[in-house]
Amino acid sequence: MKFLTSQKHKLMKNRLVAPVLLLLFFSLFLVNCNKDKETKFVIKVDSIHIADTIKLSETLRIEFFGTIGNNGCYDFSHDETNFEGNTISIKLWGKNSGSDDCPAVIVKLDGTYYDINFNASGSYVVEIIQPDNSKITNTVIVEDP
Secondary structure (H helix, E strand, C coil): CCCHHHHHHHHHHHHHHHHHHHHHHHHHHHHHHHHHHHHEEEEECEEEEEEEEEEEEEEEEEEHHHHHEEECCEEEEEEEEEEEEEEEEEEEEEEEECCCCCCCCCCCCCCCEEEEECCEEEEEEEEEEEECCCCEEEEEEEECC
16 A cells, blocks of 8 residues: 555656746746846946045045936946046946836936045046946045045
């Protein structure tokens, strides 16, 4: 009798494995399809909040403001920052999931920030690169403590 119960259990288990594997396969397929539709773009920054002067021992915080996208499929992706001499160039990248079903919200930067620590005092230029390659430019003085 135990043998029959054991066989029955194995058959039930095997019947469950195939549908679960199919469900996992199709879930991964759908996720990958959406990734194919994902696009990246440079975010237009409307304004920044930045100190004019800081001490060398302090951290410079740059806060960004602007709209990333007009629905919930938009999101912040990453920053691209280049340090060249005393110039710091920052480009903010967004992404759109490409989904057809997006929440009706406006996605904003709302003070998303970037912190910079300096190794030397001096005058530094901070450039925020826009989608059309124009720039928002600010000068920051880093003073000895």
